[in-house]
Amino acid sequence: MPGLIGLLIPLEWTACAAEESHSEGFAPGVASFCARPLFPELGEQFSWLNNVLAQAVIGTILVIAFWLWVSSRQKVVPGKRQFFGELAYNFIRNGIARDMLGHDYRKFLPYLVALFSFILVNNLFGQFFVFMFPTFSKIGYAWALAALTFLLYNGVGIYKHGFLKYLKNNTIPAGVPAWIYPLIVPLEFLSNFVIRPITLGLRLFANLFGGHLVILVFVVGGTLLLTTTEELAGKPIWLLQTAGGFSLVFSFALFALELFVSVMQAYIFTVLTAQYVATALADEH
Amino acid sequence: MVSPNMGEHGGSGDGYRVLGMLLSGPVFYGGIGWLLDFWLHTSWIFPLGLIGGVGAGVYLVIARYGRSE
Numbered sequence: 001m002p003g004l005i006g007l008l009i010p011l012e013w014t015a016c017a018a019e020e021s022h023s024e025g026f027a028p029g030v031a032s033f034c035a036r037p038l039f040p041e042l043g044e045q046f047s048w049l050n051n052v053l054a055q056a057v058i059g060t061i062l063v064i065a066f067w068l069w070v071s072s073r074q075k076v077v078p079g080k081r082q083f084f085g086e087l088a089y090n091f092i093r094n095g096i097a098r099d100m101l102g103h104d105y106r107k108f109l110p111y112l113v114a115l116f117s118f119i120l121v122n123n124l125f126g127q128f129f130v131f132m133f134p135t136f137s138k139i140g141y142a143w144a145l146a147a148l149t150f151l152l153y154n155g156v157g158i159y160k161h162g163f164l165k166y167l168k169n170n171t172i173p174a175g176v177p178a179w180i181y182p183l184i185v186p187l188e189f190l191s192n193f194v195i196r197p198i199t200l201g202l203r204l205f206a207n208l209f210g211g212h213l214v215i216l217v218f219v220v221g222g223t224l225l226l227t228t229t230e231e232l233a234g235k236p237i238w239l240l241q242t243a244g245g246f247s248l249v250f251s252f253a254l255f256a257l258e259l260f261v262s263v264m265q266a267y268i269f270t271v272l273t274a275q276y277v278a279t280a281l282a283d284e285h
Numbered sequence: 286m287v288s289p290n291m292g293e294h295g296g297s298g299d300g301y302r303v304l305g306m307l308l309s310g311p312v313f314y315g316g317i318g319w320l321l322d323f324w325l326h327t328s329w330i331f332p333l334g335l336i337g338g339v340g341a342g343v344y345l346v347i348a349r350y351g352r353s354e
Binding site: 175183188 | 299302308
């Protein structure tokens with residue numbers, strides 16, 4: 001049971017509390033994800049001003065700046081800048097929004113574009129210099145986005161159908177005989193209102209958390225082995241150093257994989273948001 | 286009837302939806318079974334609930350996606 005709860009609340013909470021009492025050097029682990037306060041001299045009540053918050057804010061600014069930059073001074077014949085912006089915009093518009101939402105996709109397009117670019121930028125922070133840390137490997141940030149999507153799809157569903165009809169649409173499947181309702185209705189409710197937001201947040205968090213942890217193990221462990229100067233567990237030094245070198249080289253393959261996962265997770269989160277909105281708007285299932 | 290463009294799109298979205306339905310079965314009925322076992326001090330209702338829940342989840346998926354109209 002504690003393991004299950006540990007998934008749902010910020011995973012590193014206990015690890016971070018333990019790390020403050022005794023520092024264990026730089027072995028990669030859950031404690032590697034602890035946030036560092038930006039201004040430790042201001043004391044405990046400003047500890048929420050940490051590096052993760054800073055990169056989320058910088059990510060927001062980058063996203064806003066990007067869309068302002070590509071959408072300003074538009075011409076009929078697009079230049080390189082405008083062409084790139086339209087390419088990115090059309091990818092969400094045609095590939096996700098119009099595909100999923102049909103004719104009234106326009107209302108949701110701003111949210112989907114913002115969601116995709118925000119997640120993408122924050123995920124890519126994990127692979128590039130300056131930050132080297134994916135924002136959504138802190139589970140609270142993933143929960144916030146999942147909650148936003150949860151509010152959106154339920155909100156538009158209730159707005160369109162009214163509360164009772166929306167509830168009926170989402171709990172009673174069509175084409176099922178009435179005597180089986182008691183068996184099915186709780187499952188539909190659970191799957192539409194509980195499991196959906198939880199898996200949405202967990203999927204984003206776990207992919208980035210796991211990926212970042214693997215990279216930490218390969219890079220930090222590889223560096224440790226490569227620079228080792230004494231025998232370890234009866235293995236000769238040259239063997240340890242070779243293993244460290246291989247581990248560092250292989251970490252580039254993992255970086256490439258993480259690059260793919262970053263884009264993939266941003267895409268999946270946006271697609272699922274669009275799909276949840278589509279099913280909430282659908283007249284009947 | 287579902288309008289042509291709404292919620293009919295296949296691919297990963299539907300896959301995750303099916304996964305959610307399949308999960309909800311054992312989670313709900315397994316949970317009920319676990320609670321009953323906990324209160325009645327028995328040990329056979331939890332596995333029964335799990336298996337029944339998987340069955341109900343599969344039925345739900347078939348009811349939603351299995352119809353060919």
